[in-house]
Amino acid sequence: MTLTQQIITIGMVVLGTMLTRFLPFLVFPAGKPTPKYIQYLGKVLPAAVFGLLVIYCLKDVSLISGSHGIPELISIAVVVVLHCWKRQMLLSIAGGTICYMLLVQFVF
């Protein structure tokens, strides 16, 4: 690829990313009333999206090979328990991550 072709390729990736981010704001500008259906989606989508993101993070975990997703399962349980107990975001995240690192480096 020439430099120009590389710049065009990167430009396309920038354009695609920006399209997905700006489109809702262009279609439903702040000055106009947003349709009720879109308002409804705006309210209920985030909870579903966070679920999607959790699954997205785990998409490459294999249940039938390697460590069978056991370190992931244990560490997520640690995050959930820590968060229910103290409800301190940083503590829950750090605890779960350290647990996962120890498990994959020393146990599995």
Added chain:
Amino acid sequence: MNYVQKQKGPGYQGIPKRQQYWRALKTAFPYTIPIFAGFWFLGLTYGIYMNVSGFSFLYPMLMSLTIFAGSVEFVAVNMLLGAFNPLQALTMTLMINARHLFYGISMLDKFKGTGLKKIYLIFGMCDESFSINYTADIPEDVDRGLFMFFVTLLNHFYWFSGATLGGIFGSFIQFNTEGLSFVMTAMFVVIFMEQWLKDKKHTSALLGLGLSLICLLVFGADNFIIPAMIAILGVLTLLRAPLEKGEENG
């Protein structure tokens, strides 16, 4: 000096502008600490990957600055190594990043009244910026727009600096970071829980988890996001009447 701002909030009215910036930054920073760890790790990995693929550090530096969407930047390395196909680059990016459409729909209201900052807030709305800005409890005396601006700016900076350093130092970096990327998973689990604790009804959260999982099992890791989005959108649309009814009664 005129300290009066266009968008007045109950709490930060009359506070000098400089102090407002400082306060927003101080409030935003702790929320971004896990992202700092995650982005430095992923950013370094990305920079190293570009470095060993034969690209100068200028590539990860400029790409992390202009694209700022982790997963697609890794794919972009392969695009640059393959044959020139701009249309494919565009369609692949749209597919991978389609989930941002949902973020935009959810943020239509929250970004209202943020002035010119709004453009940058939308530009920098990656998974992590969106999740923090959507769920964070921003204190009354902090300017919401500034808070979201700093969250986005800090995240952008972590990603950019990680990618650039990875690109410069490349294969010299050696330390045992195996498993550190789990910090992102842990963060999204916490954010999922925070949303769960705020919601009265958990239908949407359970649908998000369940439908995504089913689509992952059916379509595989590389192709499940679009079907999952369509399934979520479809079922939430079908459930609109009962879900909205429940909200009124709740």
